[in-house]
Amino acid sequence: MTITDKPTPLPNKVDFLIVGGGPVGLLSANLIVQAGFTVRILDIEAEPNHWGRGDWIHGRTLELLERAGLADELLKTGVKVEKMATYMNGTIQSTMPFVPDQVESKHQYLLCVGQHITESSLQSILSLNDVQVERPSTVVKMEKCPDSIYPIKATVMNMQGETSTEEIECKYLLGCDGAHSDIRQQLGIANEGExxxxxxxxxxxxxxxxxxxxxxxxxxxxxxxxxxxxxxxxxxxxxxxxxxxxxxxxxxxxxxxxxxxxxxxxxxxxxxxxxxxxxxxxxxxxxxxxxVGQRQAATMDSHDNRVFLCGDAAHSQSPTLGQGVNTGFGDVFNLIWKLCLVERGQIKPEVLSTYTAERHPIASKVLSIDKTAAKAAAGHKSEDYCMAVQENRSFTTGFGIQYTNLVNTDPLVWNSDCENTRYVMQAGMRAPHYKVVQFSSGRKVRLFEAHTESTPDWLSFTILVLANDLKKTSEEIKPFLAWHNNHQTSLTTRLMVVTTSTADTVAAYDLGIQPELIMLDKLNRAQCHTGYHQKTELQAENSDDIIVSIVRPDGYIGTLLRGTSGEALGKLAQAYFDRFCVLH
Structure with a gap:
């Protein structure tokens, strides 16, 4: 660009407008760009903050960032902490793993890294797509134009140099503008708490x-x-x-x-x-x-599902347990795939109401735990503080967050059979990243790491078929695979077959799928099948059951199907997708 060239004007019509250039807003923008949509992102601060704020990234958050290809720089820079210890008068009293032992993940630790590094990493990746945070700018007025392709008209005040305003039309607006959110106030949403x-x-x-x-x-x-x-x-x-x-x-x-x-x-x-x-x-x-305080927005979206609150704009708490950035990132990973698939015409717009339904109770629990832990720490009762940490580790590290309370009321979380309640693994839980062996290469891998499609992981449903021993189940697996090849949904689905058979046995059966998507469950006593077959009470296991786990783009189990008939399982899988998919 020569000295006389003018910068290319930014579009005044975009798919998404984001208010807030912190980590939550930057993550949202990255995902939106990955999905192929247009975005502008604003922040009222003239410069990003370089120190302080959220610096704990929990293992579950790292799993999600990896699905989006956004974790590498953080993993290279941050410090991995595996233990928490308590001391009294300089003498150690107790230690415990930061992540509960029963969690199956390669990120069984806390990553300590400054928020400025998280922001810098996300901004650097965003810059590769020519998107920058516009500073200092903010939305001062929103108007609804329901009959327009771009139903929101936002009046934006730009305060760099001489103050000016412009109109930006967008399909969706995300309020990621912190605990004092102006977007929340413009929507008239109460911020409750103390x-x-x-x-x-x-x-x-x-x-x-x-x-x-x-x-x-x-x-x-x-x-x-x-x-x-x-x-x-x-x-x-x-x-x-x-x-x-x-x-x-x-x-x-x-x-x-x-x-x-x-x-x-x-x-x-x-x-x-x-x-x-x-x-x-x-x-x-x-x-x-x-x-120290805990506050939560009464709802996390506008009544027409066009404006959404994420992160501190929707819930804020003390820094005691490092929940701010992690809960905000959880909001984003819950919301953005739904918005993108709605805009692609692949899922029904009504699905967007599940954002508040799923995330609002999670935020409430975050605030409740934080209140207990912060009070114990301020009261100098280490035993109370440690008990709060110990009892809630599964949840606060993110691995135990689940949407099981919404089974069958939420179209994305479905239980097809009351018998499923006898099992530990339920629809709405995080799908564990078990260790398996890839049939085609003989390499040890984690589930969900092997893929061939170009669609980003976080935009795809994974259909995980636990086939047990193919000597017993191969004939029933094939009707299910036939359903998958012809299923009536507009979604991108990634099929993966996990079997307890040996490699030689697998080679003897032509399943008609790519060999790299066949996994051998022979590590740690077939931990994948063992985990999915585990029952709530000591009962005889039906090892002949085929299990189909349909995993949502955000890594949560949408439904669990069990049975011996591949044809019947295919019909149930179709019934699940019919709950929210747009059929073509």
């Missing part, structure tokens, strides 16, 4: 210490100090939280509020809690004081 008088001081620093546990997530208490949380960060940094007491006076004996807590107060409490170990602060890169 702000407490509890505060948490936090700093990121380069430190020198003889405390040997700094590579774990550590909760430290002493008889003469406040509770602190300490954990590693990327590039040798350490993050320290100081949990100040609720309704207490601060160290200056004045009314306790965030303006009276200073950096030296946070450092002093950290030094006291670490005694008899020493800590020296070589450099402070960031510090702040959080006001």
């Amino acid at each position: 702000t407490t008088e509890t505060h948490a001081g936090v700093l990121d620093a380069l430190v020198r210490t003889n405390f040997t546990g700094r590579r774990d997530v550590c909760i430290l208490q002493s008889d003469h100090a406040k509770t602190i949380s300490l954990f590693p960060r990327e590039n040798g940094l350490t993050r320290i939280f100081v949990h100040f007491n609720e309704n207490e006076h601060d160290l200056r004996k004045e009314q306790h509020n965030r303006n009276k807590i200073q950096l030296e107060d946070i450092q002093r409490e950290a030094k006291r809690a670490l005694l008899p170990h020493r800590i020296e602060f070589l450099g402070i890169l960031y510090w702040t004081v959080y006001v």
Whole structure:
């Protein structure tokens, strides 16, 4: 571009308009671009924040980011933490794995990485598609034009240089603009909850210490100090939280509020809690004081399913358990595939109402757990805090999040047979990433890692067929495979057959599918079949059953089908897709 060239004007008609250029907005924009839709993304801040905020990425979030090809840079940069430890007066009291042992995933750890790195990584990938966050800009007015191809007209104020306004027409608007969301306020959605008088001081620093546990997530208490949380960060940094007491006076004996807590107060409490170990602060890169509170929007969408709230705009809590970014990313992965498939004409628009139905209860539980944990930490009761962490690890790490309470009321979560309730694995649960052996290569892989289609993983349904031993089931598997080859849906589906047979047995049966999509379940006592066959009570297993697990694009089981007839299973699978698919 020469000096006289003008930049190419941005389109004033787009499929999606995103307000908020933080990690939640950036992730949304990346997925939208991957799906082939147009997007503009705005943020009211003139510059992105470079320090602080969310720096815990849980294993379940990493699974989802990997499905979208967005995890590589974070995994290279962040620090993997496998354990949480508690200390009293410098002596270790207990340790536990950060992720429960029964979880089957290659990400059985916490990834500690600064939010600025998460944002930078997502923005760099977005830039490859010529999409940048427009700063400082925001939506000051929304009008509905229901009969238009672009039913939302947004008045955008651009504040770079001389303030100006423009009209942007879009099909959908996403409010990813934080806890003080202007989009939420424009929609008139109440933000319910409370702000407490509890505060948490936090700093990121380069430190020198003889405390040997700094590579774990550590909760430290002493008889003469406040509770602190300490954990590693990327590039040798350490993050320290100081949990100040609720309704207490601060160290200056004045009314306790965030303006009276200073950096030296946070450092002093950290030094006291670490005694008899020493800590020296070589450099402070960031510090702040959080006001602890829990608030949630009454709903996460507009009544016409054209405007949606994601992340802190829909729910906000303390940083105690690192739920902010993870819950926001969970919102995005739940919502964007539905929006994209609706716009492609592949699923019914009514499906969009499942976003609030599925995510609002999850956010409520996040806030409830956070309230308990934050109160325990501020009250200096390590046993209560650790109990809250221990009891909720499955949920807070994301692996235990599920939509089982919506079975049959949600078109995407269906139980075809009441007998299915006798099994541990249920529709609405996360589909475990079991270890298997790929028939074509002999390599050990995880389920859902092997694919050949060009459609992004997060836009495809996976039909997982657990065939048991092909010597017994091959004749019944073939009618189901025939259904799959001719099924009446407009969706992209990825078929995968898992068998307990040997490679020689598989070779003797021509299933008519690509060999790389056949998996041998022979690791850890056939853990895939064992997991899906496990019952809630000790009962004899019917090992002749074929199991079909239809997994949604966001990695949750949409339905579980069991039986011995491949033809009947095909009819049930069709019935599931008929609940929400547009037939062509």
